[in-house]
Amino acid sequence: MSKSKFEISKESGPHLKLANLVGSWDGSTRTWFEKDILADESPMRGRITSIMGGRFIRYEYTGTIEGKPFEGLMTWGYDLSNDKCQCAWIDSFHMGTGILASEGRETGNGFSVLGSYGGPEIPIPWGWRTELEIINSDQFIIRAFNISPEGEEAKATETIYHRINI
Numbered sequence: 001m002s003k004s005k006f007e008i009s010k011e012s013g014p015h016l017k018l019a020n021l022v023g024s025w026d027g028s029t030r031t032w033f034e035k036d037i038l039a040d041e042s043p044m045r046g047r048i049t050s051i052m053g054g055r056f057i058r059y060e061y062t063g064t065i066e067g068k069p070f071e072g073l074m075t076w077g078y079d080l081s082n083d084k085c086q087c088a089w090i091d092s093f094h095m096g097t098g099i100l101a102s103e104g105r106e107t108g109n110g111f112s113v114l115g116s117y118g119g120p121e122i123p124i125p126w127g128w129r130t131e132l133e134i135i136n137s138d139q140f141i142i143r144a145f146n147i148s149p150e151g152e153e154a155k156a157t158e159t160i161y162h163r164i165n166i
Helices: 005-012 014-019
Strands: 023-034 037-051 056-065 068-079 084-091 100-107 110-119 122-136 139-147 153-164
Touching: 005 014, 014 056, 014 068, 014 110, 023 056, 037 153, 084 110, 100 122
Parallel strands: none
Antiparallel strands: 023 037, 023 153, 037 056, 056 068, 068 084, 084 100, 100 110, 110 122, 122 139, 139 153
8 A cells, every 4th residue: 555645744755854843942042123233132942743643843932032021833834735835923022913824845954934924004015934944853943034025135033943852
C-alpha cells in the first residue's frame, strides 16, 4: 500500500521540518520601528507544539517590548495540495485585534511567508514578510520585515532561539 503525500511529508518533507521545531525555546528579540534604528532588545520564551496529528505547529511566545509584557501565537502549516506554506499570526502588540494571514514557500532551511496589513489609518496596505530559518535542531531564527506600498523592505523583528532541554 502506498503512503499518502501527508505521510511522506511527515517523514521527509515540510511537515517533518515543522515537527522538528516542537519543544521549548529561549531567545532574544530585537525590534525596529524605523529602518535600521534598533528600538528594543529583550528576552523571549517560546513553545512549539504539534497539533492536529502533525498537520500544523502552534508557536506560542511571551516577552516584553519596551519593558511592557506581550504575548503571541502563530499557527504554521504546509498546504500540500497547493504547495504553499501558510501562517496565521496574532499578538498583543503588533497585531492589536487583527489576525495576519500569510502564505509563501518552503526555503532550503525553513519557510518564507508574506501577508499584508492596513486599515483606516493605513489605507494602502503594507506587506509583512516572515522568515523562519532553521539553523539546526537546537536553534532557529524568526524574522519579520515591513514592506512599504512602494516595495521598500525594513527589518521589523528578529528572534534568535535556542532549544531548552528539559
